[in-house]
Amino acid sequence: MDFREFLKNNNVILDGATGTELQKAGLQVGELPERWNITHSDVLINLHKAYYDAGANVVSANTFGANILRYNEEELDAVVKAAIDNVKKARDLSTGKQDKFVAVDIGPTGKLLEPYGDLKFEDAVEVFAKTVRLVEKYGADLIFIQTMNDAYETKSAVLAVKENSSLPVFVTNAYNEDSKLMTGATPYSMACMLEGLGVDGIGANCSFGPKDLEDVIEKLLEVSSLPVIFMPNAGMPKSVDGKTVYDVTAKDFASSVARMVSKGVRVAGGCCGTTPKYIELLSALIKDKPVSKVTYKGLTHISSNSKEVRFGSRPLIIGERINPTGKKRFKQALIENDIGYILQEGISQSECGADILDVNVGIPDINETEVLPNTVTRLQEIVDLPLQIDTSNKDAMEKALRIYNGKALINSVNGKKESMEAVFPLAKKYGGAIIALTLDENGIPQTPEGRLEIALKILSEAEKYGIKKEDLIFDTLCMTMSVDPDAGTKTVNALKLIKEKTGCNTSLGISNVSFGLPDRESINAAFLSMALDSGLNAAIMNPFSKPVMEVMCSYNSENGTQEDIEKYQGFIKNIINRTIESNTNGVVAKTLSDAIIRGLKDEAKVKTEELLKTKSALDIINNEVIPALDEVGKGYENKTIYLPQLLLSAEAAKQAFNVIKDSSTVQNSSVKCTFVIATVFGDIHDIGKNIVKLLLENYGFNVIDLGKDVPPKAIVDEVVKTHAPLCGLSALMTTTVPAMEDTIKLLREQAPWCKVVVGGAVLTEEYARKIGADKYAKDAMETVRYSEEIFSKLGK
Amino acid sequence: MNEIFKVEYTDIPVNYKEIARYAGAKTLDDGLKALIDKCLEEADNAKALKFSICYALEDIKVEEDGVDFGVFKFQSAGLARVLAYSCKALIFASTMGVGIDKLIRRYSAIEPSKALIFQAIGTERIESFLDYFEEQYKKENGVELANRFSPGFGDLSLSYQKEVFVLLKPEKNIGVTLNDSLLMSPSKSVTGIIGIGKKNGNKGCADCSSKNCEFRG
Structure with a gap:
């Protein structure tokens, strides 16, 4: 029987532990452990057979760590083949009368993905894909992704399965005591993302005994429209007379x-410490239990790594500030690759109470498929916060949805054939709720009925792709009242009508x-x-706008829960505090340079704004900012003074520069020369590098920051492209200094004009000389002084 | 094989002076203390001040050029000196988890001063937690402990991280991974060896080969 068919009408019994059983057998x-598939196939066949004999419907091959990293x-080919063969042999030998299926286990890579580790998302997809292709080659009934403690790695594994196999896929995660994954995901956010990705069952395994995982399972049952899987350990390991036993x-x-099966769990088995005996008893208890119906929850929700956001209960705030339209400063930040400015916009909106952030970086001068x-x-x-991916560039949208950690909100689709053909396949593959605009080839209909018609067309087309109506959020498009009073x-009437007729959630860009x-x-x-x-469910709006936020917050506190009221009070307090803070601060510092x-x-910000009324930007920089920086330096x-104070001053100076940049008088006359900076390949420490960057920027250098873990070629290419006279390399580990040396060698070949300054905890003057650097800088100030020296010699 | 134990702690008193020192400040003034307090509060709210450790107790044989753990041998005269009076040792892997890294990353791009403080907090916390772990272990087991020693200290090659990881499986037990450059993630993670038995042979900074270390006393 096909496994998906079986799953529809039956409770599924899984096997128990393999790893701890192999240790008992002498591993x-x-x-x-996977080598034992070949060297000790008899042990594996006996174990698998014992699980089938105990009543398991699904036995997993011993492939938990079978990946190309190990x-x-x-x-890899040989161990996967042997692993699957062993289960198939056991299945054929077993006397159990139940339906039997063969699963292939996929466990974590053992590496942490970026940004907390250094495994790149696409590399993780490829690691899993290699194993999945072997499963396809040797045949199994389902793929079981297990024990993942990171949402992002889980997503990479699911994508690898989906792109290389049509087999059913189960996903179970290893949760901590706080009912979260190690990197912060909750059962809600996992359910949201995994349903979006189209898996066949979700759940929890490993970690603890059954009782300690109940909270996780209950949360999954609450939100999941998929069968829930429960596979706990036999409690915690304890040492008794020198032997490890589970409690x-x-x-x-x-x-x-x-x-928990009575409460709705549909798939159950055991993880570490469980044996065929555990499965035998479990099987006896649940074999004849009624099969719970997996109910369709019909939620409209999206997620980030750790947060699930639901539409429908209270209106949501979608922050609109990450968008270059009509914002000169934002455009400039995009062109200059000033990611700090963009991130600050995200953080500020989050602090002001946004629930979701819209992300739009579409300007002609940049490559959106890279920048988005x-x-x-x-x-x-x-x-x-979950993000709303806002682009009309299909390739950029696909790339963004692919690397997105969670289930994104997509902005947008409309009734045009071309738009639906572009967006729906992406939403289906990567998951995502979609903002659907009621316009089509003929424009925006004047009447509510006309807009409803388009909404219905979009709904029926979405259905063809298998996209559920809960994943469509309609925006009836507001035109400006300056053209049509x-x-x-009209927009609000259309909104009401569509909500009533389709039951879908709604959103509007209100500005x-x-x-x-x-x-x-x-x-x-x-x-x-x-x-x-x-009945609007979400507004794309400016969370910094007091009048608009007041409406939103007071509406929520009148109609909402205690939490909403608290959020409103927090917002009001925030506004009041801001005013007080800037008032008192105004008294403290005498001058900008003092600040x-x-x-x-x-x-520093306030003083700069004041000064700009009477003085030129250059005057302010030369007479206030630079002397202050010099004194601190x-x-x-x-x-x-010490490093923390140096940084605080540098940040204050940066505030001053930001105000100057925001003002229309911005002149680039103070820019010195380009300085390319990076943490070298293999190294992921970047605090030091960021400190150097901040100071160099304050001293007028155009700093191009390539980030951390940067391959030599990428650094050299950038230096060549910009003809930068200076390049700064940082390394913290002895093991990554060779990468620094390689980078310097390549720079000497391809960019002989460039001066290389190096720094980082393990470097010394002597070491720097040995690897061919021009300069060892012991700290950020020394890098600044050296760069000024090189700059002053340029053009002479 | 020896059993692997797992312990978690929160709430151990904070050493402000150490945080200031790790942040590169030789003195702790009111402004810095206020900044540290602000960061501590934020880290606490983000539940980023939790410590996990997994460890195994192993029989060891101390030789002149290194220490034999049965399953593998660590070549290091320095380690041998520190473990001279021990016939058992704890091998441990410990971490502050990704919480503190999230804060460091968050502020690294927008407010490096706070990133600096958070990373100093992370370092101070994990060292203080380890000190506390040692105190508890001594009390509970009625033993003395030698100074802890980590791969990368003195002549103990960083490459022994690989053996520590094979033995303790910190990926699974406490969520710490090792990359090809032998760097651990999350960043505030420490592995090492602690001899059971009295302190010996370690002269602190004077015994270390990192002559240019900014923290050298």
């Missing part, structure tokens, strides 16, 4: 797991309504209020 520390291609007996284990996914990755490192009413009109924020606020009354020396960021060199 040594450091020995790779085996070469040839051996939950077979009987207790079976009854605890069976109780990079921006998404960087934002996900530092903000835990009834625009707002457009006031385009071309004075006092825009008040108009936006009034429009939002009207839309909320008509910088004392590291007072807010004041000298203090640092003379050891009268």
Whole structure:
């Protein structure tokens, strides 16, 4: 029987532990367990057979660690083949009468993915893909991704399965005591992402005994529209008379797991410490239990690594600030690859109460297919809100959705054939809720009925791709009232009608309504209020706009839960605090230079704004900022002030520069020369590098930051491309200094004009000379001084 | 094979002076203390101040040029000196988890001063937790412990990280992984060896070969 068919109508019994059983049979520390598939096939066949005999429907091959990081291609092929053969032989030998299936286990790579580790997402996909292709080659009934403790790695494994096999796929994760994965994902966020990716069952395995995992399982049952899988350990390991034993007996284990089956779990088995005995007792208890119906929850939700956000309960705030449209400073940041500015916009919106962040980086001067996914990755490192991927570039959208950690919101699809053909396949493959605009080849219909018609067309087309209506969120598009005074009413009426007829959630970009009109924020606020009354579920809006936020927060606190009221109070407090803070701060620092020396960021900002009214940008830089930086720099060199103070001052100076850049008088006259900076290949430490970058920027260098773990070629290519006279390399580990040496060699060949300055904990003057650097800088200030020296010699 | 134990701690008193030192400040003034407090509060709210350790107790044979653990031998005269009075040792892997790394990353791009403080907090915390672990272990088992010693210290090659990982499986037990450059992730992770028995032979900084270390006393 096909496994998916069997799963529809039956509770599924899984096998128990393999690893701990092999240790009992003599597997040594450091020995790779999968080699036993070949060298001890009799042990494996007997174990698998014992599980089938105990009543298991599914027995997993001994392939948990069978991946290309641990085996070469040839051996990997051999161990996977032998592993599958062993289970098939056991299945044929078993006397059990139940339906029997063969699964292949896929465990974690053993490496942590970026940004916390150094395994790249696509490399992880390829590691898993190599194993999956072998499963296809040798045949099995399903693939079982297990014990993953990171959502991102889980996603890479699922994609590898989906792209290389049509077999059913189960996914179980290893949760901690706090019911979260090691990297922070919750059962809700995992369920959201995995359903989006189209797996066949989700659950929890390993970690603890059955009782300690109940909370996770209950949460999964609450949100999942897929069968839930439960595979706990036999409790925790304990040492008794020198032997390792697990503290939950077979009987207790079976009854605890069976109780969760009564609550709705559909697939059950055991992990570490369980034996055929555990499965036999479990099987006896659940064999004849009624099969719970897997109910369709119909949730409209999206997720980040750790946060699941649901539509429908209260209106959500989608922050619109990460978008270059009409924002000169933002465009400039994109062109200059000033990721810090973009990230700050994300953090500020998050602090102001946004639930979701829209991400749009579409300007003609940049390569969106590169910049969009990079921006998404960087934002996900530092903000835990789900993102709305906003682009009309299909390739950029695919790349961003692929590397997105979670289930994204897609902005947008519309009723045009071309749009639906581009967006729906991506949403189906990667998961995602979609903002659907009610316009098509003929434009935006004037009447609510016309917009409804398009919505229905979009719904029926989505269904053909297997996209559920809960994943469509309709935006009835608001035109500006300066052109059509009834625009707002029309939009809201259409919204009401579509909501009523389709039951779908709705969203609106509210700022457009006031385009071309004075006092825009008040108009936006009034429009939002009207839309909320008509049942709007989400607004794409400016979380920094007080009038609009007041409407949103007061609406939520009137209609919402205690949590909403607290959020509103928090927002009000935030606004009040801000005013007070800038008032008191205004008294403290006498001058801009004083504010910088004392590291007072807010004041540096205020003082610069004041100064700009009467002085030129260049005057301010030369007479206030630079002297202050010099004083601090000298203090640092003379050891009268220390690194934290140096940084606070540098950040205050950066605030001043930001204000200057924001002002229309921005001049690039103070820019010195280009400085390419990177942490070398294999090294992921970048605090030191970022400190150097901050100081160099303050001293007027155009710093191109290539990040961490950067291959030599990428660094050299950038130096060649920009003809940079200076390049800074950082390494923290003795093991990564060779990568630094390789980079310097390549620079000498291809960019002989470039001066190379190196730094980092393990380097010394002598070491730097040995690997061919021009300069060893012991700290950030020394890098600045050296760079100024080189700059002053340029052109002479 | 020896059993692997796992312990987790939170709430061990904070040593501000150490945090300041790791952040590169020789003195702790009020401004810095306020900044550290702000960061500690944020780290606490993010539940980023949790410590996990997994360890195994192994029989050892101390030789002149290294220490034999049965399954493998560590070549290192320095380690042999530190373990001179021990016939058993704890091998451990410990971590602060990804929480503190998340904060470091978050601020690294937008506010390096805070990133610096968070990374100093991470370092101070893991060392303080390890000290606490040792104190508890001594009390519970009625033993003395030699100074802890990690791969990469003195003449003990960093490449022994691989053996430590084979033995302890920290990937699975506490979520610590090792990359090809022998770097651990999360970044605030420490592995090492602690001899059971009295302290010996370790002269602190004077015994270390890193002559240019900024923390050298």
